[in-house]
Amino acid sequence: MQTQTTRLSSTGHVIIPQAILDAYHLNSGQELEIEATSQGILLKAKNKPVKTTLNDLIGCTGYQGKAKTLEEMDEGIRQGIIAKWGEHDSD
Secondary structure, three states: OOOOOOOEOOOOOEOOOHHHHHHOOOOOOOOEEEEEEOOEEEEEEOOOOOOOOHHHHHHHOOOOOOOOOHHHHHHHHHHHHHHHHOOOOOO
16 A cells, blocks of 8 residues: 655645546546545545446346246246245245
């Protein structure tokens, strides 16, 4: 872990040393989160939300066959439950 010293300006600005900026790929305009902890002040880069499309999610399933009907999906879920917990009466 890298430790460097900087100063707080009269207007409350902190200059982050270039080596830290480079190490964490921080650029001008990057949002940062600041948190008061029992050990001091923690400064973290705020992660930008990643844009996810429906195609990205569909690709996560790994399924390459033809599309299933709702009835086929329900049956597959039922079979998975039986395989995991056994068959039970619904009453």
